[in-house]
Structure formats: C-alpha cells, structure tokens
Amino acid sequence: MTRITVVNPNTSAELTAAITTAAQAVAPLGVEIHGAQPDVGVPSVESHTEEQFAAVGVLELVRRHDAVTDAFVVACFGDTGVAAAREVASGPVIGMTEAALQTACLVAERFAVITLPPRTAAHSHRVVHALGLGHRCVVSAVDTGVADLLDGSTHLLETFATAAWAAREQDGAEAIVLGCAGLADLVEPLSETVGMPVIDGVAAAVGLASSLLAMGVGTSRAQTFAPMTVPALRLAEGIA
Structure with a gap:
C-alpha cells in the first residue's frame, strides 16, 4: 500500500479532517491517505508572518512522518x-498551488485563482510568477477567512460564483483554481454554476503525487534539492 501524507500547515x-476526507475521495486504488497538522503553530495562514511559523511546522511534520510516507502533499495555498x-523528505513533496496551476494549464488557456482572504493574494502571485504563468493566470480574492471554512464552504457558492463570472468576463478566464485547501466541496456546485472547470489543489496534488510514485520519479538530488549538509540538518532538527 502506497502512503501519501497530506500536511495541513495550520x-x-x-480543517485537517476535511482536507483528508477530500484527498481520500480522489486517491487512486492502492493509495492510502493520512492527514497531519502541527502540534504548535498558527490556526490559519493568512499573513507572511503566519506563513513563516507554518513552514517550520511543515518541516517538523515531514521529519516526523518521513519514514512511513511515500510522498507528501502540502495543503496550503x-x-x-x-x-x-523537498530537501528533507525522502519522497516527492507536492504543493497544492503548483499542482493546481499546472493542472489548469492542461485544461484552459487562461484561468483564475480565487483565494481568501484578500491579503493572501500575494502568496498566490508568488507561485504564479515563479511558474512563469503571469500571462495565463489572474488572481482575485474574496473577503472571508479560513475560519469560515471549518464547517464547509458551500455557503460561499454565490460569492465565488460572482468572482468567477468576473474573471471570465473581464480577464477571459476559462477555468477556476480554488485558492484554499478548505474549498473542495465547492468544486462541483461552482463548476455547474459557472460552466467552467474548477480545480481543487489538494485533489490535483494527490493525483500528481500518485503519478510520480507510480512512475518511480522522485525529487532530484542533483543540486537544488540535494540533501542538507550535516550542520544545516542539525539546525533544522533544533528548530523543529
């Protein structure tokens, strides 16, 4: 049995339970999904400061679960x-944002990220531009917080539909990327409402991680993600 650990950085x-359930729903036969979140950290990642604390939690969880995990999915936009x-894990590490954007490239010429809350749009822009997709992707945000997703997100259907229609009419978007890990239950109703593909990054990441494992492809150790030196590893262990 192949095991993928879905890491919720908050x-x-x-939220971990909801993300894990969504990931299990799309996992291929023979792939076991486990969810995990840090013991200490921040309740949501909605600022640059919170993101730095959450990143330490991601590293700690990867170190803790690496021996029993074939691949990791990081569920934070x-x-x-x-x-x-990727430097620490033995197997592939897939970020939900990169996975969602790369998936969108396969089904649409232009697409839009709808994220939340507005101040986190910078986090989306960072990944969009790192992938060189600024000419194909626009980013917008709705004014709600991650805490509003703990009981699901279908109550935000109208809000997201309005943002999706605007992206289609104003920016030529042909697909929508949901910009938070807690929005999986919006995929089907939003797609039906706006008549466009809607992509959940956690689902995309689980699919890509499963494919890499099936192909036997892991993180390159040639240079950028080469194993850490002993002093750096000791520092990481001390922080985590």
Whole structure:
C-alpha cells in the first residue's frame, strides 16, 4: 500500500479532517491517505508572518512522518514550506498551488485563482510568477477567512460564483483554481454554476503525487534539492 501524507500547515484539526476526507475521495486504488497538522503553530495562514511559523511546522511534520510516507502533499495555498520540505523528505513533496496551476494549464488557456482572504493574494502571485504563468493566470480574492471554512464552504457558492463570472468576463478566464485547501466541496456546485472547470489543489496534488510514485520519479538530488549538509540538518532538527 502506497502512503501519501497530506500536511495541513495550520493547527486546525477540523480543517485537517476535511482536507483528508477530500484527498481520500480522489486517491487512486492502492493509495492510502493520512492527514497531519502541527502540534504548535498558527490556526490559519493568512499573513507572511503566519506563513513563516507554518513552514517550520511543515518541516517538523515531514521529519516526523518521513519514514512511513511515500510522498507528501502540502495543503496550503502559497505552497508554504514546500521547497525546504523537498530537501528533507525522502519522497516527492507536492504543493497544492503548483499542482493546481499546472493542472489548469492542461485544461484552459487562461484561468483564475480565487483565494481568501484578500491579503493572501500575494502568496498566490508568488507561485504564479515563479511558474512563469503571469500571462495565463489572474488572481482575485474574496473577503472571508479560513475560519469560515471549518464547517464547509458551500455557503460561499454565490460569492465565488460572482468572482468567477468576473474573471471570465473581464480577464477571459476559462477555468477556476480554488485558492484554499478548505474549498473542495465547492468544486462541483461552482463548476455547474459557472460552466467552467474548477480545480481543487489538494485533489490535483494527490493525483500528481500518485503519478510520480507510480512512475518511480522522485525529487532530484542533483543540486537544488540535494540533501542538507550535516550542520544545516542539525539546525533544522533544533528548530523543529
């Protein structure tokens, strides 16, 4: 049995449970999904400061679960701690943002990220531009917080539909990327409402991680993600 650990960088057990359930729903046969969140950290990642604390939690969880995990999915829009986690993890580490954007490229010429809350749009822009997709992707945000997603997100359907229609009419968007890990239950109703593909990054990341494992492809150790030196590893262990 192949095991993928879905890392929620914030401390919300409720959000971890919801993300894990959504990931299990799309996992291929023979892939086991486990969810995890830090013991100590921040309840949501809605600022640059919170993102830095959350990144430490991601590293700690990767170190803790690495021996029993074939691949990791980081379930935070902005791909919090992903690059560092790739240096530490034995297997592939997939960020939900990169996975969602790359998936959108396969189904639409232009697409839009709808994230939340507005101040986190910078996190989305960072990944969009790192992938060189600024010419194909626009980013917008709705004024709600991650805490509003603990009991699901379908109550935000109208809000997201309005943002999606605006992206379609004003920016030529042909697909929508949901910019938070707690929005999976919006995929089907939003797609039906706006008549466009809607992509959940956690689902995309689980699919990509499963494919990499099936192909036997892991993180390159040639240079950028080469194993850490002994002093750096000791520092990471001390921080985590």
